[in-house]
Amino acid sequence: MENLYLISFGEIALKGENRPYFERILIQRIKQALLPYDDSVQLEKTHGRIYCYTKASREQVLNTLKNVFGIVYISPAKSCENDLEQIKNTALEIMRNQNYKGKTFKVETRRPNKGFPFKSPEVSRQVGAHILRNLEGLKVDVHNPEIQLDVEIRERSFVYCEKVPGPGGLPVGCNGKAMLLLSGGIDSPVAGYMLMKRGIELEAIYFHSFPFTSDRAKDKVIELCRVLAKYSGKVRLHVVNFTEALKEMRKQTPEEFLTITMRRMMMRIAQKTAASVGAKALITGESLGQVASQTLEAIVATNEVATIPIFRPLIGFDKIEIMELAKKIGTYDISIRPYADCCTVFVPRHPKTRPNLSGVHDAESLLDVDKLTEMSLKDIEIIDVKPQV
Amino acid sequence: MKEIYLDNSATTKVLEEVARAVFDTMTLHFGNPSSLHRKGIEAEKIMQEARENIAKALGASPKEIYFTSGGTESNNWAVKGAAYARRRKGNHLITTAIEHPSVLETFAALEREGFSVTYLQVDREGFIDLNQLKEALTPETILVSIMYVNNEVGTIEPIQGAAQIIKASSNALFHVDAVQAFAKIPLVSKLEGIDLLSLSGHKIYGPKGIGALFVRDKVSIAPLLHGGGQETGQRSGTENLPGIAGFGKAAKICIDNLEKWHSQMVQLKERLMKGILDNIPDTVLNGPVSGAPHILNISFLGTRGEILLHALESKNIYVSTGSACSSHKSGNSHVLKAMGKSEEEQDGAIRFSLSPFLSMEDIDYTIEVLADEVREIRKLMRR
Structure with missing residues (x-):
């Protein structure tokens, strides 16, 4: 038997000329989200609403649609003459x-x-x-x-009395694509979530440096993508083999500049990868002052190598606030798994917390930056991560 | 690339003959040993044979062998069961600082219940001091638990000496965790002076999820699992027949080959140890030069064990840092710490654990790869 749900969307109804575009994307997202349960969902849009006829169960529908951005309310309804x-x-x-x-x-x-x-x-x-x-x-x-x-x-006539809240925001994809730098820690998945909520379609990039990071750390990042994919249907993950570049930097760079040099290298690689897939911005989980590489000076230094916008949605958040959000979206328990980055061997004892640009440039001058970037770009594994059904 | 598995103290590859025995009890002789009909009797016979094999391997009687779910359960049962059964006779327990977590954590749980525990310290090679044991024994002591072979560094503890001291100067029960010793080295003849002894199946080319506890005749300990009265009421729960059949088969094969495999592993270990210590600078042996033939622990100073482990993994060589269980947690090995090893030694420690199925070429190749990887990692480590 088919059940009817009235789906209300708030913000996108206000967007004037763009409205049909947003609605079309939202309809696609709903269809995609319900696909595992029903491959012939009927979706009709009228009067700032979407009528959804489906044979999926009430539980499946509500659990799925509460993760589809753009939806404000879902109302199980009935219709009659x-x-x-x-x-x-x-x-x-x-x-x-x-x-x-x-x-x-x-x-x-x-x-x-x-x-x-x-x-x-x-x-x-x-x-x-x-x-x-x-x-x-x-x-x-x-x-x-x-x-x-x-x-x-x-x-026809429609009758309903429940209003189950959706997540709000804008349907994923309506604001284009961006590349998330995903580390396996607590912050970056939350940053990705926040931009998905604003209609960004995510691709993610992870810098793997086996044997300095274990393959379990990579699995952890894949698991995080699986959670994020719940909100968008799919996350494409680019796993960069960063080991050789890392070794080179370790050998050539003065210890106190290693972290910042590494960050700059990651930005360059992420930016090139973003360009190759049509992503127009980068996203990071940086929060001002949280660690040595996130001071204002360090951010200025990493920012310098990027020519596209870097979104840092957590910049003003405290760690506790980020942890709360991570728990809410379901990434926290994965992020805290203990497969420590062995990269900690590379964390300098006394990193430069306030690197000046000329010092960073000097440190980097010993490296063949373009060569290392190209080399890393050639060794990327692409994994399409789908949500768990 | 050939796979070189040097992590046999974590677990072993099941022998084909053993796997066949397991398969047969799952698909043909799948009866419940407690059933009254023929299928039950058939299953009971298989169980009996396995029990006899293990008893024979220990020089014990079949009725002294109780099947469990593995080493952890055997250790938990022995320690708790003995402490609870003898609670009225005293409150004092003795163990060592280098036991497996399944022993140490059980003692910690008993401490929280009000028992008092003495932890024997070890020397730089991991040996306990029998004089210290003697001094620790009091009229209140009801249980002493000492491992036979240390799982991280391979030290063989003086079990016979300990048994003599315990039996001569106290009424305490003596439990021995023999998970890493059984079927790898000859044990004390007839388990003289030992009351309880833990065994595990998957360390001796048998399946996981099966183990046993030897409980000496007339020694009584409290059961942990109550229920249908299997294992003469000492360990309820339908018997894991596939596991039991496999364990019995594996024990028989290992005991039949004990002498041969022992001497093969001694040679393999010798070659690996010399090869590393002579060819790779700044390496330190952890544990005694002799010791169990299947366990070798070496610190590669100026590296991190975990990185080296992953580097070897990329060459299809599998080793371990400390014991597999403690590798899940960050932080270093309690065994190396108790042996007084420096932090650098603890950070760079790798455990190689052997099987007789390795060749000398495997060992030589491993040494070669190690030399390269260690050199490479050292270049990159913090200066």
Whole structure:
């Protein structure tokens, strides 16, 4: 049996001329998200709503759609002919399935279809009376009801009373593509999530330096992508073999400049990879002052090598706030797995926390930066990570 | 690239003959040994034979062998079971600082319950001091637990001497964790002076999830698992027949070949040890020069064990840093720490654990790869 859900989207309804574009992307996203459960979902868009007819179960639909950005509410609904008796019975059926005992309610009717012979207040009154006659333990409260039953009379009539909140934001993909520098730590997946929420389609890049980082660290990054893919349907992960470049830097770079040189090298490689896939910005999990490579001076130094925008959505967040978010989106437990980066061997004892640009340039002058970038770009493994069903 | 597996103390590859025995009990002789019908009797016979094989290997009687889910359960059961059964006779327990976590954590749990525990210290080679043991024994001592072979460095503890001291000067029960010793080195004849002894199947080319506890006749310890009364009421739960059949088969094969495999491994270990210490500078042996023939622990100073492990892995050579269990946690080995090893020695430690199925060429190749990788890593480490 097919069930009906009314899907409301907030912000994108405001976007004037762009609206059809956003709606089209949202519809694609919903279809993609429900695909594992139903390959013939019917989606109809009308009047700032999407009507979704599907044979997927209620649980599957709600659990899936709560991760689709752009959705503000999901309302399990029923529809019927534009006939007052049918509307009354449909409303009663919906109310019967609620936990209504001892609750107050009201009926709210909208009638965009002016051909329907009864006016909205009249429909509300009649539907409310019908419910009161048939169910015990309900009281009417038109000002502050605990349950609001909505009736909408359009080409057909729709009745619903639940509003399950969606995640808000904008549908993934409507704001183009960006490349997330994903490390396996707590911050970067959260940064990725925040930009997906603003409609960015993610690709991710991870710098693997086996044997200095174990393959379990790589698996961890793949797992993180799997969680992020829940919100977007798919995350393409670029695994850069960074070992040779790292060795070269280790040999040539003064110890206190190693971290910043490494960061700059990662930015260059990420930027080139971004360009090759049409991603127009980079995303990092940097938070100002959190570690030596995230002081203002260090950020100036890493920023210098990028010519496309670097989004740093966590720049003003405290670690605790980031951890809360990571727990909420489901990446925290993966991020804290103990497969330590052995890269810590490369963390200098006394890193330059306030590197000046000329010092950084001097340190880098011993390296053949272009060669190392090219070399790393040639050794990239691409993994398409899908969400777990 | 040929696979060179040097992590046999973590677990071993199951012998084909053993795997066949496991398969047969899963698909043909799959009865429940407790069933009254023919299928049950058939299963019981297989179990009996396995029990006899293991008893024979120990010089014990079949009724002294209780099957468990593995080394961890055997150790937990022996230590807790003995402590609980003898609680009224005293409150004092003795073990060593270098036991496997399944022993140490069990003692820690008993400490939280109010028992008092003495941890024997070890010297730089990992040996306990029998005088210290003697001094630690009191009339209150109800249990002493000492491992036979240390899983990280291969030190063989003086079990016979310890047994004599314990039996001569106390009423304590003596438990020995023999998981790394059984079927690898000859054990004390007839387990003289030993009351409880833990064994595991997957360290001797048998399956995982099966082990045994030897409980000397007339010694009684409290059961951990209550239920259907299997294993004469001492360890309830339907018997893991496939595991038991495989364990029995593996024990028999290992004991039949003990002398031959022992001397093969002694030669392999010697070659690996000399090859490393002579050809790679700044290397330190952890543990005694002799010691168990299958365990060799060496520190490569100026490297990190974990990096070296992964570097070897890329050449299809598999080793371990400390014991596999402790590798999950960050932080260094409690064994090396107890032996008084420096932090640099602890950081750069690698355990090689051998099997008789390796060749001298495997060992030579490993030494060659090690020399290259160590040199490369040292260049990159913090100056």
